Amino acid sequence: MLGLAKGLKYTLKNLTREKPTYEYPHEPLPLPDRFRGIQKFYPEKCIVCNQCANICPTDCIQLTGKKHPDPAKKGKIIDTYDINFEICILCDLCTEVCPTEAIIMTNNFELSEYSRDELFKNLEWLDENDENIRKVNKA
């Protein structure tokens, strides 16, 4: 029975230790800067190069571009940009390949919705998602 008593002593000693649990969701969870959360999208920075859609392992990014409204300028601007968060795995590859940092990660991770349709996020929603934006995006 000695081993049992020793274990019990250890348990009692730990009874007064500081609690290691988080107060989430009553208090926001502290997360490091590199944390990969829901993306923020800058439509004005996007050059419609399609690299993010091509690198996406789950094919969750759909985008279309249109001609630049100013005829003097070449290239395209973004028209629609949708991410399907039902299948997005937040792997960070889209932000890694983006040449203009038009898509970057934020520290927001709360994605639960009452309806599955609401998990399709469009350009406006991703543009407005501008809190806790990651400061350093590339190594």
Next chain:
Amino acid sequence: MLRTEEMLLNVGPQHPSTHGVFRLVLKIDGEIIKEAKPVIGYLHRGTEKLAEDLQYTQIIPYTDRMDYVSAMTNNYVLCHAVETMMDIKVPERAEYLRVIAMELGRVASHLVWWGTYLLDLGATSPLLYAFREREMIINLLNELSGARLTFNYMRVGGVKWDAPEGWIEKVAEFIPYMREQLKGYHTLVTGNEIFLNRVKGIGKYTKEEAINFSLSGANLRCTGVKWDLRKNEPYSIYDRFDFDVPVQDGGDAWARYQVRLAEIEESLKILEQACEQFPAEGDILAKVPKIIKAPKGEAFVRIESPRGEIGCYIASDGKKEPYRLKFRRPSFYNLQILPKLLEGESIANLISILGAVDIILGEVDG
């Protein structure tokens, strides 16, 4: 004389002690198991088939989801295979970062096993202790890679991020703390008479059986076979570190328990040396082409994951996607011996035997 008759009992796939979605169909006579049939595949996602349509960089997030308790080793085995094919030399700083991340993952993985195994055996509090320390490791890896479980940290030719400022010091601080806690674990559980009665002499097999069933990792080392790929076929920079390979002769659940806890200590030794030798500066990514195309041919590499030998086979026809990708997933192979071990055992021992094998269903089903 009491009349008994055989009964079919279905354990799982939603049973908490099966560590995921593992199902066992048992033929029992009273409380004694006559025959056990494992049923797997509930978590099959077809990683290997999906990979045939993906570029090498795109496969890395999928490997995170195989052995989700130590995703770093899975990241490494794929990158290592592609690097072997393309003959890429990984920068030294990246190698150190990889080793530190993998060994932290190994400690975290063994902590999960320790906590959940004791939870299976009826001890609730060890899980809380183990997860307290694991949370610290997860936070360290979160700071490094930006995720808590699915790290997606390694890249072909190096790693994605350099260590943040002060991170190596934090890892170095964690090592003595973990050593102290490990002593506490031994006080709490290792000497406990109830626990010893549940594990000693349970699920016993011999050296020959282990080799014939192609077991690896702690499941092999518990029978006295000193085989660890980090020592026997050093990959990465493991030949620079001084550490032992813990071995036990018992071949039972108790031996496996001792091997795993000793492995945590050895991993801490490696971490300590890696933090000391960590190069002050250097590249973290070798010069690799933007679109990775493995040359025509095939390669097979194997490394030591917390559960055993994880291997990766790539057959390439020179395109940016692999022609065929195959993982040798240690949990799947280790599980093979289970029906043999369960024969003639009681239902109460089933939990103890299955837990001691240490399976991760994401890896079993692939």
